[in-house]
Amino acid sequence: MIRAENLSKYFYVPHKMVALNNVSATIKPGEVVVVIGPSGSGKSTFLRCLNRLEYADKGHVYIDGVDVLAPKTDINKVRAEVGMCFQSFNLFPHKTVLENLIMAQHVVLKRSKKDAAERGMVLLKKVGIHEKSHVYPDQLSGGQQQRVAIARALAMDPKVMLFDEPTSALDPEMIGEVLDVMKALARDGMTMVVVTHEMGFAREVADRVLFMDKGEIVEEGTPEHFFTNPQSDRTKLFLSQIL
Amino acid sequence: MSSGLGKPRSRAYFATWTAAFVLLVLGIVWALGYATQKVDYVWRWYKVPRYFYYQDDVEIHAGIQGTVAAIVQGSDGVTTIIVKGDGEQESYSLPKGTGSRVSKGDFIYPGDVLGSYKDWKVGILLIGLWITLKVSFLAIIAGIVLGLLTGLMRISDNPCFRWLSITYIELIRGSPLLVQIFIWYFVVGTLINSMLGQAGLPLVPPLWFGVASLAFFSGAYIAEIVRAGIQSIHRGQTEAARSLGMNGTQCMVHVILPQAFKRILPPLAGQFISLVKDSSLLGIIAIRELTKVTREVITTSLQPFELWFMCALLYLVLTFALSMLLQYMEKRMINS
Numbered sequence: 001m002i003r004a005e006n007l008s009k010y011f012y013v014p015h016k017m018v019a020l021n022n023v024s025a026t027i028k029p030g031e032v033v034v035v036i037g038p039s040g041s042g043k044s045t046f047l048r049c050l051n052r053l054e055y056a057d058k059g060h061v062y063i064d065g066v067d068v069l070a071p072k073t074d075i076n077k078v079r080a081e082v083g084m085c086f087q088s089f090n091l092f093p094h095k096t097v098l099e100n101l102i103m104a105q106h107v108v109l110k111r112s113k114k115d116a117a118e119r120g121m122v123l124l125k126k127v128g129i130h131e132k133s134h135v136y137p138d139q140l141s142g143g144q145q146q147r148v149a150i151a152r153a154l155a156m157d158p159k160v161m162l163f164d165e166p167t168s169a170l171d172p173e174m175i176g177e178v179l180d181v182m183k184a185l186a187r188d189g190m191t192m193v194v195v196t197h198e199m200g201f202a203r204e205v206a207d208r209v210l211f212m213d214k215g216e217i218v219e220e221g222t223p224e225h226f227f228t229n230p231q232s233d234r235t236k237l238f239l240s241q242i243l
Numbered sequence: 244m245s246s247g248l249g250k251p252r253s254r255a256y257f258a259t260w261t262a263a264f265v266l267l268v269l270g271i272v273w274a275l276g277y278a279t280q281k282v283d284y285v286w287r288w289y290k291v292p293r294y295f296y297y298q299d300d301v302e303i304h305a306g307i308q309g310t311v312a313a314i315v316q317g318s319d320g321v322t323t324i325i326v327k328g329d330g331e332q333e334s335y336s337l338p339k340g341t342g343s344r345v346s347k348g349d350f351i352y353p354g355d356v357l358g359s360y361k362d363w364k365v366g367i368l369l370i371g372l373w374i375t376l377k378v379s380f381l382a383i384i385a386g387i388v389l390g391l392l393t394g395l396m397r398i399s400d401n402p403c404f405r406w407l408s409i410t411y412i413e414l415i416r417g418s419p420l421l422v423q424i425f426i427w428y429f430v431v432g433t434l435i436n437s438m439l440g441q442a443g444l445p446l447v448p449p450l451w452f453g454v455a456s457l458a459f460f461s462g463a464y465i466a467e468i469v470r471a472g473i474q475s476i477h478r479g480q481t482e483a484a485r486s487l488g489m490n491g492t493q494c495m496v497h498v499i500l501p502q503a504f505k506r507i508l509p510p511l512a513g514q515f516i517s518l519v520k521d522s523s524l525l526g527i528i529a530i531r532e533l534t535k536v537t538r539e540v541i542t543t544s545l546q547p548f549e550l551w552f553m554c555a556l557l558y559l560v561l562t563f564a565l566s567m568l569l570q571y572m573e574k575r576m577i578n579s
Contacts, residue, residue, distance in 0.1 A: 053482055080488025090483035094501050103497055104487035149483075156487060 001191050002027040002050060002160060007059035009045055009215075019045040020056065021215040027160070032192045034202040034223075037212035038238060043195045046212065047162050050193065051082045064159065080108050083153030087165040089145040091137040097124065097148050098133040101155045109156065116155070123151040127181050143174030147181050154185075161185065163194040199242065203227055211235050284548060291549050294368040294540050302359040303341075305351045307333050314347055324357050371536030372557055378454055378532060379519045379561070385458035386518065390465025395495070397470045408466060415463035420456070421524055427456040428528040453525040461518045468514060472507035473499055505576045512569035516562045523558070533557055 002025075009020040020042045027033050035043045048054040050061055052068050052075050061068040068078055092100050101120035105111045111119070124130040127147040129140070137145055146166055153161060163182065167175040179201050186192060186205045196202065202209055202223055209226040211219040211234075219226065219235045227243075230236050279286070309328025316322055320339030325332065337343060341360035345351065396408040415423070432452045439446055476499050484494035526535030537554040541547045 051486060053486060076485075076488045076490050078488075079486055082486075084483075084486040086479060086483065088477075088479050090477075090479035092480065092483070092498055092502075094505070104484075104489060107493050107497055108488040153487070 001029045001031070001064065002193070003060075003062040004046075004050065005060040005062075007046065007049055007056045007061065009042075009049060009054060009056050009058075018215050020049065022059075023212075023215070023217055024059075025210060025217065025220075027191060027193055029159075029191055030189045031207045032186045032190075032194065032205055033208045033210060034206040035193065035195045035210045035212060036197065036199070036202060036238075037218075041212040042215040043210075043212045044164050045215075047164050047193060047195050050162060051079050051084060053084075076108070080104075080156050081159050083150075083156060083158035083161040085146065085149050085153055085161070085163045085166045087168050089137075089142070089149045089169070091145055091149055091152070093137055096134050096136055097129065097140070100137065100148060101152050104152070105155050120151070120155055123154050124148070126154075126184075127151045128177075141174060142170045143177045146170065146174075146178045150178075150181055150185075160191045160193065163192065163196065165195050165197065167196065167198055197242075199227070211238070213238070279548065286549060287546050288549055290544055290546055291553055294366040294544070294550075296369070297364055297366050298361045299364045300359050301362045303335055303337055303357045305333075305335070305353055305355045305357055307331055308352055309333075309350075311345050311347050311349045311351060314343060314345075322358070326351055367536045367540060368533070368553070368557070371531055371533040372561075374450075374530065374536075375519070375522050375532040375558075376561065378450065378457065378522050378525060378530065379515075381454045382457035382461065382518055382522070383515050385454065386461035386465055386514075389458060389462030390469055393462060393466035394469025394473065397466055398473060412463045412466055415460055420460050420521055421527070423460060424453065424456045424524055424528055427452040427459075431455075432528075449528050450530050453522075453528060453530045457518055457522060457525075460521070461514055464514050464517075465511065468507050468510045469503070471510075472503035475506055476502050505573070508569055508573045508576065512566055512573075515565055515569070519561050519565065520558060 004023060004025045007020050007023045008018070011017045011019050023042070023046055035046065037043045045054055049056045050063070050068070052061075056069060063078055063082060066078055067073055068075070092103065095103060098117060098120050101123065102113055102116040105116035105119060106113055121130055121133065124133055127150055129144050129147055132140060132144065137148065140148065150166075166182070167178050170178065175198065179198060182192070182194070182201070183205055194201070194206075206223045208220060209223050210217050211226065213234050219230060219232050226235070227239065230239060305326055307326060307328045309326045309331070311324060312327040312332070313325045314322060315325070322337040322341065322343055323334050324337065324343060324345065325334045335357055337358045338360060341358045343358045345357055351357070393408045393411060396404040397412070399405055428449060432447070432449065436446045480498055480502065481494055484498040489497070522532055523534035525532050526538065531539075533554060537550050541550050544550065
């Protein structure tokens, strides 16, 4: 499904900083991969390199065999098939909830507004906010906004969903509702790559956990292996700090 | 707006300072009146309305030489005078309410007044106001288009577009509008009209060079307003739109510009108001806008005080209306 090969990414702020160092990973169809690690470890950068929101300086990314980093690739087509949710939701504030869902379906997939609205309502029902479809995003709570954002990404019928710390900006009592939506998604067999600090979610839902530090994947394995029997010292230290 | 951070104010505080304000304004008005009396200026406000709207005497002149053969009173109030000359005959119709000054059998020479009536005509100040309005409107529309294009070019990745827009903005902002108007009229205008003349085509009237100078001038400022507005939209909006598969243009049209437009309306209103006021400079290239006609009126009426105040008041009406319109648009956009 997704194959990342030897990804390297540097930021110049203003001195050269290695954000990703030779990272390789494979995500199989239907797999839920959770990426964890301390802040600044490059996990968000890794995720953003997968749909070219960041352009990796070295290496390759293949999604369904399409070379994402190749200049000839129609990146918009790739992105339309890869859903993404952000830490800060990034809903379009000038559009209602339903219009948020309609926009890309109409503009990118050329669906009629009526079909797009129907599809949108189905998804809003799925994430449990269909009764707020005509409300503007700023009238929703953080958890509701994030669920709308998930529905907006799902409206494009993506093959993969990328989550970039979807619960980090939420009040504690709202984290559960978003995680529930994500769990349901995982149960439905969606391929997911999730960057998160929610260890409970990782343990419960993940098929595989990637632990990143200083731009490298330090350890990877099943949640069971990762949480009960970590190999590297860096992982042990991290887990001892957060658990 | 009270911030609520200062100490609470009493009613007496507001009453006192409101009174102070009123007194100050009245004092300034009185001082002006007193000063004009000292220099023997006579205020004649009654002379002003005629420059807005006036009754003109319209005379009907005979075209031929001859005698008045008949004066026919029509049922619709129109009087027809028939003049018979040497082998020729001409009839003149006088609209309703016009008294004829000749009677049957009178001998008429060409140019004699057969009758006259009064007609209301639009005064020169209103004509000037209309020209100002027209020039400003055209320049605002062209300025928006120019500003939007330049603003988008300014943030483009393409170095040619970017440098083109920076050069344009810096050139325009770095030179006086008056000089730019001269360049448009005396340089660009001369070149274009000379070439058109050589090709036997109709010439471009000065008004259009005036519109061009104002449009290009405000376009540079609008470009910077547009750029700032676009850049003020959070990066996450672009990322969200692009991650959904929209291309750069779709993202700009559907996501960024609608949001940016709300934010650029207030500074845009200020720019439009400036533009209306800057149009007062166009008198120097023979465009008879409001300031130019005011100067013309003063040379005939010799009442400069009243007319300059009136001129300022008319600009104020225009700018205030514009400001209200944009505030209304802003409110509507926020509510939507």
